[in-house]
Amino acid sequence: MSKKVHVQTNINGEAVDFLCEPRNSLLEVLRDELDLTGAKEGCNNGNCGACNVVMDGRLVNSCCVLGVEADGCEITTIEGIGAAANLHPLQQKFLEHAALQCGICTPGFIVSAKALLDSNPNPSEDEVRYWLAGNLCRCTGYDKIVRAVLDARNGA
Amino acid sequence: MHAFDYATPESVADAVVMLSDPGKNACVLAGGTDLIVQLRENRRRTDLVVDVKKIAELNALSCDAATGLTIGAAVPCYRIYGDGQIAAAYPGLMDAARLVGGTGIQGRASLGGNLCNASPAGDTIPPMIVLGGEAEIAGPDGTRKVAVEDFCTAPGRTVLADGEFLVSLHFPAPAPNSGAYYRRFIPRNEMDIAVVGVGASVVLSGDKSSFVSARIAVGAVAPTPLFVSAAGEALAGEPVSDETIQRAADIARDAARPISDMRGTAEYRKHLTSVLTRRVVQGAVQRAKE
Ligand SMILES: Cc1cc2nc3c(=O)[nH]c(=O)nc-3n(C[C@H](O)[C@H](O)[C@H](O)COP(=O)(O)OP(=O)(O)OC[C@H]3O[C@@H](n4cnc5c(N)ncnc54)[C@H](O)[C@@H]3O)c2cc1C
Ligand code: FES
Ligand code: FES
Numbered sequence: 001m002s003k004k005v006h007v008q009t010n011i012n013g014e015a016v017d018f019l020c021e022p023r024n025s026l027l028e029v030l031r032d033e034l035d036l037t038g039a040k041e042g043c044n045n046g047n048c049g050a051c052n053v054v055m056d057g058r059l060v061n062s063c064c065v066l067g068v069e070a071d072g073c074e075i076t077t078i079e080g081i082g083a084a085a086n087l088h089p090l091q092q093k094f095l096e097h098a099a100l101q102c103g104i105c106t107p108g109f110i111v112s113a114k115a116l117l118d119s120n121p122n123p124s125e126d127e128v129r130y131w132l133a134g135n136l137c138r139c140t141g142y143d144k145i146v147r148a149v150l151d152a153r154n155g156a
Numbered sequence: 157m158h159a160f161d162y163a164t165p166e167s168v169a170d171a172v173v174m175l176s177d178p179g180k181n182a183c184v185l186a187g188g189t190d191l192i193v194q195l196r197e198n199r200r201r202t203d204l205v206v207d208v209k210k211i212a213e214l215n216a217l218s219c220d221a222a223t224g225l226t227i228g229a230a231v232p233c234y235r236i237y238g239d240g241q242i243a244a245a246y247p248g249l250m251d252a253a254r255l256v257g258g259t260g261i262q263g264r265a266s267l268g269g270n271l272c273n274a275s276p277a278g279d280t281i282p283p284m285i286v287l288g289g290e291a292e293i294a295g296p297d298g299t300r301k302v303a304v305e306d307f308c309t310a311p312g313r314t315v316l317a318d319g320e321f322l323v324s325l326h327f328p329a330p331a332p333n334s335g336a337y338y339r340r341f342i343p344r345n346e347m348d349i350a351v352v353g354v355g356a357s358v359v360l361s362g363d364k365s366s367f368v369s370a371r372i373a374v375g376a377v378a379p380t381p382l383f384v385s386a387a388g389e390a391l392a393g394e395p396v397s398d399e400t401i402q403r404a405a406d407i408a409r410d411a412a413r414p415i416s417d418m419r420g421t422a423e424y425r426k427h428l429t430s431v432l433t434r435r436v437v438q439g440a441v442q443r444a445k446e
Contacts, residue, residue, distance in 0.1 A: 002159040022162035022205060025192065045193045046261055047347070058234065058263035064192050065264065066185075068162050069207065112259065133346035134258015 007071045011036070012080030020067040026060075027051045029067035030077060038078035038107045042136065049135035050108040053077045059115040061134070078107035081114055090114055090152045097148035101139040109135050113149045122153050157196045160203055164210045168294045168323060171208055176296050176319030180204045184321050186214075186230040187264030189257065190273045206321075213323050214268070219245060224329040229268025229322040234259075236267070246327065247443055248287060248336025248357060252280040255340070258347055268322045274308040274380065281308065281381035282355030282373035283338040287327045295320030305373065305383035333360040333368075335443030337436045340375070341428050343419075350376045351419045354408070354432040356388075356440045360396065364445050367391040372404060372433060377412035377425050384411040387433065396441055405433035
């Protein structure tokens with residue numbers, strides 16, 4: 001086992017320090033060290049987007065980032081988007097459009113869709129589909145998800 | 157994942173020292189979209205991960221009408237296509253930068269990592285070859301330059317010697333009346349590994365009726381991305397026509413040495429090489445005319 005490294009980050013607006021081994025992915029740190037279990041482990045190899053978070057303004061697959069790489073970075077996870085009593089418009093639209101079934105892909109979709117709307121408030125359907133190409137859903141199918149995102153445009 | 161140490165050198169010289177340590181089996185980390193998965197799946201072992209993203213030269217991105225384009229080896233795809241000037245001047249490179257993985261992967265994945273990973277199907281490699289890309293390498297004996305078409309030597313292997321790493325990629329300024337294009341064939345719309353990929357760049361005569369020169373490179377049909385110089389040479393001096401373009405496509409097809417695997421048989425890949433080469437040269441011509 002190699003020595004643990006002290007990492008300083010800002011997560012969802014709060015300064016967060018943690019210790020991790022270099023081999024720990026950011027996803028492992030979020031879930032296992034920091035108890036932020038909203039980001040999911042689907043594939044652990046970059047293909048499904050269930051682990052997506054925003055790091056210094058860019059959407060990333062947190063399973064393909066080392067925890068130590070997050071030193072000095074600002075991170076937004078699903079926990080930083082909306083609250084039970086005050087849903088983000090995307091979350092509201094996912095409910096209205098029934099854009100989830102088991103829900104394991106949903107945090108990744110919301111984080112990814114929010115990153116899209118933050119950079120492009122009025123995307124076309126094609127732009128939504130391409131942007132979300134790295135998010136996989138095994139149960140809902142994509143039409144409801146895409147419609148929910150389109151319906152959240154400008155409202156977000 | 158097995159345990160390893162992690163370092164973030166801030167200069168090329170410091171990175172060379174770390175990578176040259178004979179007691180350590182060190183490896184370079186750029187975006188990590190290949191490396192982290194390979195380490196996790198035990199396809200690769202290392203004692204020390206050298207993260208090169210804190211080195212200024214590896215993050216450089218500059219474009220100049222006279223001297224051309226320099227891309228630091230660790231610059232992620234989104235920064236490249238996000239730069240309007242670069243996107244307009246090098247559309248052939250954008251075709252590939254926009255299709256590596258999904259949005260999250262493009263937030264990290266670099267052209268340098270794509271090249272150093274040396275997959276026969278690496279999507280950015282054929283367009284870098286046809287654009288005359290040059291790799292700047294640093295190592296214990298100083299720096300050297302290698303043409304991108306000579307960089308990969310076998311699947312997963314490159315010309316990089318012990319202690320060497322890729323610093324940047326350089327592309328000459330586009331010639332007048334030139335155009336480039338990259339396309340791959342995959343059975344899905346996005347997020348897949350190329351069954352065949354083809355890049356082409358062309359320079360046309362002032363009246364756009366004939367080829368002055370052309371470069372064609374193919375991916376996923378040989379142990380490395382393949383520069384098919386004969387295909388481009390067959391176009392030089394010839395009129396822009398379906399016949400001349402088909403001749404180049406036939407040469408590219410004959411140069412392909414594909415294997416059969418779950419993505420397609422060798423015969424299918426050869427056929428695709430011809431079809432894609434024709435379409436990609438036509439696409440490059442179209443861009444040269446715009
Ligand atoms: C879900 C998913 C989808 C993908 N889709 C595609 C795709 O469509 N097309 C495609 O071509 N690839 C694809 N890839 C593969 C990968 O994203 C690309 O190859 C990417 O460009 C690698 O860049 P990186 O910066 O992440 O490299 P890293 O993973 O950091 O490094 C890759 C390799 O190169 C070495 N290396 C990196 N930088 C240097 C350097 N400066 N000097 C020396 N060695 C170096 C590393 O040690 C490692 O061996 C995909 C990967 C995933 C996980
Ligand atoms: S768990 Fe990270 S992309 Fe699937
Ligand atoms: S709702 Fe189950 S995977 Fe998407």
